[in-house]
Amino acid sequence: MTDTESKQARASRLIQQEVHACVSNLMVTLASGAGGAPSTTLNTLTKQALELFSPIPGYDAAAFDAGWTQSTAGWFWREPTTAEIEAGTACFTFSGSRIFEHWTVSPGLADELEARGEKVDRNFAGLNVWARATTGQAISIDAVIESIVDEMYAPTPEPL
Amino acid sequence: MTDTESKQARASRLIQQEVRACVSSLVSTLANGAGVASTDLNALTEQALELCLPILDYEEAAYEAGWAKSTEGWFWRKPTADEIEDGTADFYFLRSGPFVRSDATTARDLCDAEDIEPHELEIFEHWIVSDWLADKLEAKGENVDREFAGLTVWARTTTGQAISIDAVIESIVDDLA
Numbered sequence: 001m002t003d004t005e006s007k008q009a010r011a012s013r014l015i016q017q018e019v020h021a022c023v024s025n026l027m028v029t030l031a032s033g034a035g036g037a038p039s040t041t042l043n044t045l046t047k048q049a050l051e052l053f054s055p056i057p058g059y060d061a062a063a064f065d066a067g068w069t070q071s072t073a074g075w076f077w078r079e080p081t082t083a084e085i086e087a088g089t090a091c092f093t094f095s096g097s098r099i100f101e102h103w104t105v106s107p108g109l110a111d112e113l114e115a116r117g118e119k120v121d122r123n124f125a126g127l128n129v130w131a132r133a134t135t136g137q138a139i140s141i142d143a144v145i146e147s148i149v150d151e152m153y154a155p156t157p158e159p160l
Numbered sequence: 161m162t163d164t165e166s167k168q169a170r171a172s173r174l175i176q177q178e179v180r181a182c183v184s185s186l187v188s189t190l191a192n193g194a195g196v197a198s199t200d201l202n203a204l205t206e207q208a209l210e211l212c213l214p215i216l217d218y219e220e221a222a223y224e225a226g227w228a229k230s231t232e233g234w235f236w237r238k239p240t241a242d243e244i245e246d247g248t249a250d251f252y253f254l255r256s257g258p259f260v261r262s263d264a265t266t267a268r269d270l271c272d273a274e275d276i277e278p279h280e281l282e283i284f285e286h287w288i289v290s291d292w293l294a295d296k297l298e299a300k301g302e303n304v305d306r307e308f309a310g311l312t313v314w315a316r317t318t319t320g321q322a323i324s325i326d327a328v329i330e331s332i333v334d335d336l337a
């Protein structure tokens with residue numbers, strides 16, 4: 001088994017254990033009724049659903065698009081890339097991640113996702129709902145999941 | 161490992177694999193908000209309300225009223241030793257006939273024919289389950305919504321115990337053996 005296969009197997013197992021059910025349709029239905037419900041509790045829930053559709057602010061990508069890059073000394077004004085020069089792209093655009101899907105996840109995975117800037121509602125009618133910014137691919141190959149798996153299985157440094 | 165342990169281990173594995181998440185609070189919130197402006201949400205709140213209605217248990221009601229089922233239909237049964245000891249066996253002597261209802265196929269048919277009120281089983285929890293488990297639960301008379309905003313939701317009539325020791329789950333595990 002190669003390292004890549006092994007990592008994929010770990011990611012798939014993590015998804016199987018920690019991601020429970022897709023609730024995208026539920027979120028769309030709830031968000032469509034935001035503010036119109038006679039029940040206060042349901043009204044709150046529809047607003048929570050709506051909030052779970054708002055894009056995740058991508059500050060790193062936005063800063064890069066605006067002409068900044070990061071070094072150990074801080075942020076500095078960067079030179080444009082060749083591709084940017086060729087494309088003539090305007091830099092000052094919003095680079096947030098659009099939300100495509102919603103999944104109920106375990107509290108442990110919710111912690112890890114939040115720590116990586118993902119949008120998670122920890123109290124959506126008793127559920128942990130993750131607003132996923134990708135679609136059309138296995139969850140196990142999402143960059144954020146690969147990052148979690150990398151950290152979980154990172155070798156422990158040898159003591160000096 | 162004893163037979164009981166082995167069965168419990170199988171039931172626990174089944175629950176781990178086929179039961180996804182508890183949505184009791186969600187269903188309750190939706191059921192309380194029935195009558196909202198959005199058509200889709202309105203339909204969903206009504207589905208939620210439906211999932212909170214008690215399940216009618218005709219079989220147990222028929223049994224308690226003095227009936228048991230054989231391959232030929234329902235027949236007037238003898239009281240059990242427990243019923244005789246408890247003093248709840250009087251039902252047996254109160255009937256003049258008929259003592260067999262071969263015209264009743266299901267417990268519901270019998271209850272309708274004999275004017276027996278079904279027992280109401282209260283719903284306590286709601287869980288997202290796999291389609292496979294939903295098939296099995298429905299076959300055992302459980303209330304399942306297969307199209308609850310894309311989810312398969314089971315209305316559970318028990319609470320305060322592991323799902324793996326619910327009678328219906330134990331019965332499904334027995335069938336799998």
